[in-house]
Amino acid sequence: MPPDAPPTCDPQTDLAADAQPDRFQRAREAQAVALLEDYVEMIGDLIAEHGEARVADIAQRMGVAHPTATKAVSRLKREGLAVSRPYRGVFLTEDGAALADRVRQRHRVVVDLLVAVGVPRETAELDAEGIEHHVSDATLHAFEGFLDAKG
Amino acid sequence: MPPDAPPTCDPQTDLAADAQPDRFQRAREAQAVALLEDYVEMIGDLIAEHGEARVADIAQRMGVAHPTATKAVSRLKREGLAVSRPYRGVFLTEDGAALADRVRQRHRVVVDLLVAVGVPRETAELDAEGIEHHVSDATLHAFEGFLDAKG
C-alpha cells in the first residue's frame, strides 16, 4: 500500500487511532508505579501502627511471599522512597512519606466518590484498590468538587 | 512475640489488615487480564474498520514494537480469544468478540460516569483507559444506575 493512500476511508477514524498509542503508554506507566504506591502506603500504615515496618508484615498484608516483599523494598530504596539497614525494619524517606499520604488521601476520595454514585461500600473498597492508581490529578480534583457539591 | 499476643492494641485494626491481602491479590489478577482486554478490544476495532487485524496495525495503535504485538497475539490464541494463520491477519473467536463488546461497553460507561461527575471529556478518556479494567460488575451496574437517574 502506498503511504499516501491509507486503506481506511474515514479520516476522522484515523485521527482517533493516532491518538491511541499515547493513551496506552500512559496506562502502562501508571501501572508500573501502582505497585510501588501500594507498598509505600502499606509501609506507612505499618509504621503508624508499630513504629516500623517489618518485611514479614509487609509480605503478609500484601499477600506475597517474604522474598517478594524484600525485592519490592529494594526497588523502593533505589527509587529513594524507603530506607533500611540489613535485617532491620523499613522506614520511609520524606518523599516516601509524602507519597504515602497522597496515596492514602486519593484512596479515600475514590472510595467516597464510588459510594456517592451508589456503589456499596465494600465493593467500593475492593475496586478502589485498582482504580485509584489511574486517577489523575485533574480527575481527583473533579471528584472532590463533586463530593463537595453533594455534601 | 507469642502468637496469642500481637503487638497491636486495636483488634479492629488487625481485622482490617487481615482482609487486605485478598484485595491486593484481586487487584493483581485484574491487572493481569487488563492487557489482554486492551488487545482484544483493539483487534475488534481493527476488524470492524478493515475486515481484519494486521499485526503492524495492532502494534502501531497499542504503541508497542511489532514483536510485542505478535507475542500478545500468541497469548490471545492460547487463551482462546483469537485465531490466526502464520503471516496472515488476526481474527477474534466468539469468546474474543464477546469480550471485546463487553470491554467497549464498559469503557463507554466509565467515560460517561467520569464526565457526569465533572471530569473533562479528554481527561476522562485518558483515565478511563486505566480505570475500566478495575471496575467490577457491581460497580458498573451502580454507574449505569447513576447515569440513568441523572439523565
Place this chain on the structure above:
DNA sequence: GTCGAAATTTAGCCACAGCTATATTTCGTG
C-alpha cells in the same frame, strides 16, 4: 553467655511484557 527459633536475605527458578536484530514469508511491481 550460648543456643535455637524466627526473621531476613540471597540464590535461582518461572512467566510476562517490552525491546532490537535477524530470518522468513507474502505480495505488488516491473
Place this chain on the structure above:
DNA sequence: CACGAAATATAGCTGTGGCTAAATTTCGAC
C-alpha cells in the same frame, strides 16, 4: 514470473514481580 520491499515471525536480551529453598543474622529463653 522473478525480484525486492514490506509484513510477519523468531531469537535473544532486559527488567519486573511472583515463587521455593537455602544461607545468614538477630534475639529471646534458658
